[in-house]
Amino acid sequence: MKSNTNELRKELTTLLKTVTTNVYYKNIMRPTKPYIVFTVKELSTTAGRTSCQLEVNCVAKTPAEVNTMADSVQDIFDGEIDNVTKLMFYAFRGSRQIVEEEDKSIERIRLMIDLYVYSKEEETQNEND
Numbered sequence: 001m002k003s004n005t006n007e008l009r010k011e012l013t014t015l016l017k018t019v020t021t022n023v024y025y026k027n028i029m030r031p032t033k034p035y036i037v038f039t040v041k042e043l044s045t046t047a048g049r050t051s052c053q054l055e056v057n058c059v060a061k062t063p064a065e066v067n068t069m070a071d072s073v074q075d076i077f078d079g080e081i082d083n084v085t086k087l088m089f090y091a092f093r094g095s096r097q098i099v100e101e102e103d104k105s106i107e108r109i110r111l112m113i114d115l116y117v118y119s120k121e122e123e124t125q126n127e128n129d
Contacts, residue, residue, distance in 0.1 A: 004086075004087075004119070007087060008052070009025055009040065011087050012038060012040060012054065016036050016038060016056070018072075019058075019073055020036055023035070023036045023037075023038070025037075025038060031059075033060055034060035036056060036057065036069070038054060039054075040052050048119075049117065049118055051114070051117075052114070052117055053112060053114060054112070054113040054114075055110065055112055056111040057108055057110050057111075058108065058109045066109050067109065074111065076091075077093065077115075078093060079091065086119065088118045088120055090116040092113065093113060094111070094114055095112045096109060096110075096111055097109065097110045
């Protein structure tokens with residue numbers, strides 16, 4: 001599978017926007033709460049599969065709100081995800097960590113999720129061979 005980082009970011013943004021409309025890749029300045037900031041790191045590519053690590057930071061005003069967001073993200077990234085357009089994922093829950101912020105008006109939870117990413121186009125092409 002060729003690396004398609006832009007397509008992967010689009011797909012992840014679409015999935016995360018089901019939790020909150022304020023979803024950003026990497027860092028942003030002064031967003032409206034609640035929001036999600038995510039990064040994705042490609043670890044390896046072998047046999048048509050790209051292994052990635054997804055870091056999702058859920059940020060809200062209250063502990064209840066941030067926990068609800070984190071629960072929703074974990075529900076999305078649990079097992080096979082095939083409702084996206086060009087890619088298919090297998091997701092495995094990793095760590096869930098409460099992050100203490102200097103700004104006490106912010107509640108944040110960091111989630112680490114392992115992803116195996118496959119291209120649907122390559123899967124279809126392999127089935128037709």
